[in-house]
Amino acid sequence: MGELIATRDAFGSALIACGGENKDIVVLDADLAKATMSVRFKEAYPERFFDVGIAEGDLIDTAAGLSMTGRIPFACTFAVFAAGRAFEQIRNSVAYPRLNVKICGSHGGVQVGKDGATHQAIEDLAIMSAIPNMVVLNPGDAVEMEAAVKAMVEYDGPVYVRLGRNPVPVVFDRETYQFEIGRGTVVREGGDVTLIATGCLLDVAVKAADILLQEGISAEIINIATIKPLDREIITKSVKKTGKAVVMEEGIIVGGLGSAVAAALSETCPVPMAFIGMDDTFGQSGDAADLMKYYHMTAGDTVMKVKGLL
Template sequence: MSEIIKKATRDSYGEALVELGGIHEDLYVLDADLASATKTAYFRKTYPDRHIDCGIAECNMMGVAAGLSLTGKIPFASSFAMFAAGRAFEQIRNSIGYPGLNVKIGATHGGISVGEDGATHQCNEDFALIRTIPGMVVLCPSDDVEAKAAVKAAYEHKGPVYLRFGRVPVPSLNQKEGYRFQMGKGVVLKEGTDITIIANGILVNEVLEAEKMLAEKGLQAQIINIHTIKPLDKDLVIRSAKKTGKVVVAEEHSIIGGLGSAVCDVLSEYYPVPVLKIGVNDVYGRSGSARELLRAYELDSESLAGRILHFYHQG
């Protein structure tokens, strides 16, 4: 068995940009004075002529990215999720989304696992904001392998794409032969008949660990990784809901407007079943280590197992 590698998906983002930059001369990378943190510094070191530091001016950076795309370049505009999705939302909506430009937004440091930076930097609202923009693809990979594949898929996709990456190292779950990334397609990681558990990002690993605890209690859970929040894999969601009759969605995001809401939108229309949304419960984050915060907000594997078991047995 190959060794399980732990890596933050922000590192994967930086490495993927370098790999793609060596193949595609039209790939440009923009940053807002955070290249060391977003890991676009890897690209800057290798291809300095195609890296643009826009300074602490995220809104302007989105405008620059829009202009580059109109010249035939494929820009990746990079910043923390809080600044990309939050501060620059209007520019993304009107300058990139409205004209449907071929701009990619690399948003690192998503969710509460940003850790000690605290609530101001812990973006738990980005999926809710960005998925409302017509034509925008929204991706949240679960590990190193998936993150690199998502960056490649984003480059190849014609149109705007938002990619969320994390700060905390996570196990490489997809380090296996035959792995294939398909934008808009969920992945069944484990078959089950009693309950469906859908997750994305760093919570995929937490859910897989929780599943082991649930299995010890006799619960056979179907585990699905939904790396593409928009467009959502409606067919897979509906098919699994019909199979198990109950659905749990776990994400490192507010329970309002994220993956859980997207899943509920589909099921309420096509196949209503009981759904439990697990995420950040309409509160702000706080300072602490990533692991401490996952426990505090009941997003760690032990808390997930307990909440899912209770939901399953409550009828």
């Protein structure tokens, strides 16, 4: 297994690197800096860091105000608080006027584990995707997160990015990988089925493809780090070749990547599809690995879905 790095750790490192290059970057947090890893920016550039306390509405509105002075604010908190408690401020104060605010939601998905259902943001990608003007990112590994943060700085407009709590394998090569908002990536070519994955399920897709290959089934892997705007072209091209697709996400399928891909393919290339993700249910407290098994988001579950399509 390759190097294991949590995407929130990569986020913290990328903030420091970008902050050194661009003095307009400021970082705000809602009393969770050690968890979101924005604390690293605080230690490096304390004069450009603001902790608003446990007040997520203030976090977003303050970031909105700073953006109107020419700053590039990164507003950090847990994903469940960003998508839930601060939804109104994100919608009306940031997205509606299309301000240059970057909203960073850490601890997304059920892998938060023993924090339980109240803190497991399984609907954040769906909620943020429903907001007009909002770009929604969910990088799959540390390399992609670092590249995504740089792209967020360069992009003029509101962006939501999900950060993962637990370490995940590094899939991409730091020297060669190129990230572009709105573009997917072919991680592995194949001809029998397309695995369309986002976030930490990218590694699950790779493991599932390895298992399938041993059984003579060739899976193409498409990594979708940008949930919105969705790269319809790369998905359609792959599915036209394979004729089948499995969409994989650590979150609610309805309104998330699964829904977005299904809507796109219904117009461009209708094919048999299956989905890995959360059905109409909340998470629960437990070990992260056990929860992934319980909600059928493992490589083995993906293999079963593929065989069901075949």
